[in-house]
Amino acid sequence: MPRTRPVAALAMDERAAGAVLKPATRLRLGEVVDLAEPVLGDFGTEAAHRVLPSVELLVTGWGCPPLDAEVLALAPQLRAVVHTAGSVRGHITPECWARGIEVSTAAAANAAPVAEYTLAMILLANKQVLPAAEAYRAQRAREDWLFPDPLLGNYRRTVGILSASLVGRRVIELLRPHDLRVLLFDPYVTKAEAASLGVVKAELPELFAASDVVSVHTPLLPATRGLVSGDVLALLRDGGTLINTARGAVADQEALTKELLSGRIRAVLDVTEPEVLPAGHPLWECENVLLTPHLAGSQGNELDRLAHSALQEVRRWAAGEGFAHAVHPERKELLA
Secondary structure (H helix, E strand, O other): OOOOOEEEEEEEHHHHHHHHOOEEEEOOOOOOOOOOOOOOOOOHHHHHHHHHHHEEEEOOOOOOOOOHHHHHOOOOOOEEEEEOOOOOOOOOOOOHHHHOOEEEOHHHHHHHHHHHHHHHHHHHHHHHHHHHHHHHHOOOOOOOOOOOOOOOOOEEEEEEEEEEOOOHHHHHHHHEEEOOEEEEEOOOOOHHHHHOOOOEOHHHHHHHOOOOEEEEEOOOOOOOOOOEEEHOOOOOOOOEEEEOOOOOHHEEEHHHHHHHOOOOOOEEOOOOOOOOOOOOOOHHHHOOOOOOOOOOOOOOOHHHHHHHHHHHHHHHOOOOOOOOOOOOHHHHHHHH
């Protein structure tokens, strides 16, 4: 009988495949595509050379090797890539775009937990929960029942958002029910577009000077490396907080470390430069920073959201409906 379903293969680290694409999901994938085995974590293996010539769709994930010209030559029938994570910069090459391969990403699904983490940290930062908890633990007593410090609390505070990316926009949405003023720095967003999002467009220095909390959601591009410089950090008010869930190199790590060690500002850093910081780095012992291990993105049961997104995209593609979360070549230079 003629084959009616396209041939697909998984291309990612074996551990990522096991965590994201559990057996039940693979069974559902098998309802719409012929899923080849094994998982391809290395395109140079004998198994990859056996599988790639017939593959029309690759379902990729963390650890997928680059789809360069040599790999594409082994996969002449490849027409589409469905990525089960966010950024595709690591494996989608110029040769993919030149060949017209369709690309989808689960970036929107992965944005959800990052935005939730960010919202939680913004509210905790303005409430000064972490330093208050440390002081309470140290003193084993509460000096007073009333805390009149005007810098404590979330009422009419100002939050600065760096970039109207997928995550940045979702954070803005989550902030709407709260009594907060939100500023946005994004050179690609007009004042009118910012207003439609319910925020105020601001230049970078203005945003840092006016914000109680600044949250970074900027993709790491040549133009954004070191964007959060010592000069703009110096504008953040005393006691202000920087949150970075994007990429560590968007901030000048040396300048940020200096500010944090001075005790003048605080930070919540889910990413650093490098990642992970060296064992002897002073931020490990700095009371003014909360370091988390790239936790904001999809973890635990949130990985199931990525799997669901990818499965829906595979179904749409197999039915000829096109991707709901397509990555467009004309925006490839702005991808995270």
